[in-house]
Amino acid sequence: MKIILTTTAPNIDSDVDPRFGRGAYLLVVDTDTLQVEGHPNPGVNASGGAGIQAAQFVADQKAEAVISGDFGPNAFDALKAAGIPMYLYGDCNTARQAIGRFKAGRLQQVGAPTQSGHHG
Amino acid sequence: MRIAVASGKGGTGKTTIATSLALSLASESPAPPPIFVDCDVEAPNAHLFLKPRLEQGQPVGIMIPVVDEARCTYCGKCAEVCAYHAIAVLGQKTLIFPQLCHGCGSCTALCPEGAISEKPDPIGVIECGTTLEGIDFRRGLLDIGKPMAVPIIRELQKLIEPLPGQAVILDAPPGTSCPVVAAIRGADYLILVTEPTPFGLHDLRLAVQVARELNIPAGVIVNRENGSYLELEAFCRSNGLPILMRIPFERAIAEGIAQGKTLVEIHPEYAAAFWIMFRQITDSQS
DSSP states (O other): OEEEEEESSSSTTSBBOOOSTTOSEEEEEETTTTEEEEEEOTTTTOSSOHHHHHHHHHHHTTOSEEEESOOOHHHHHHHHHTTOOEEEOTTOOBHHHHHHHHHTTOSEEOSSOSSOOOOO | OEEEEEOBSTTSSHHHHHHHHHHHHHHHOSSOOOEEEEOOTTSOOHHHHHOOEEOOOEEEEEEEEEEOTTTOOOOOHHHHHOTTOOEEEOSSOEEEOGGGOOOOOHHHHHOTTOOEEEEEEEEEEEEEEEOTTOOEEEEEEEOTTOOOOHHHHHHHHHTOOOOTTOOEEEEOOSBSSHHHHHHHTTOSEEEEEEOSSHHHHHHHHHHHHHHHHHTOOEEEEEEEEOSOOHHHHHHHHHTTOOEEEEEEOOHHHHHHHHTTOOHHHHSTTHHHHHHHHHHHHHHHHO
């Protein structure tokens, strides 16, 4: 199963990055083989719409789930429209830890935006 | 003569200066009373001081895209060309985020299927009126919750058609971001109002850079002066910025403004001072 996590570095032992739109890397993970591929987040330096850009990337990758610390209203709407379930890191520190908990079904799924968005 | 009043830092006295300059020109200048434009569309307040009789507002909007799902092939071209990330194509769904759209029309023009049309999205109003002194007053008012001030300021700019000899005074928003650029672009002269504090000087430096970038000559008014602030004096001198006026830190002025009075109503002698300043500016630019 292909999932995507926001991380601070492009590898599986990286720390999690709690920001979705402006997290440093989008880590594409195959949960069966634990093969990973790190992509710089396209929205990091966007003046606006960072969450939408990141969501577009996740949808284009045809990921089946996405894990981050936070999902703003635009990112939430976009990922929901794409039908991609969103999960929260909770107190996970590393990507490896989060993948383990995801596979064990122990991450909280998001049903609404977790913050109110950023402007300016 | 089109004069913009800006500051960098907020709360330095832009509206105090702009409204008093307008009233001074109305009373002292032989030309028709000026056009006054309140470009601080997120929080316009010049009307509280000039008290125009405002007429019915005209709505301002931007054109935002509407996707015809029947014709859309989800090719993603619109999302790719949108510089503001206001469109996402997610599988079999094209999603538009109106609050990020700048109304540039790229998606509509470049959609290979002709599946995008546009509809107006109201973002605010422009209101016009005349004051007792004959000042031709306009202001923009952004709807609450709308993030984009620039289209309203551009619309205000389009409506400015001065009579021969009639001055135009633009009261800019605070800061140095896009709305300020939209408000001061095209001005013949920029009055930068500052206060003699490190914060005031810091933001004045930024505002001067904007003026340079836009190639607008500028001068400084020091407001709330309370003793001399040498760093500000040195900055103005080394950057060739004339100090146009100094207004003291004075309780009577603060009390008057709190009651909705302008500087020229609190101290009528300022009318002559503003008129002299205006003529110095026009002479220096001719």
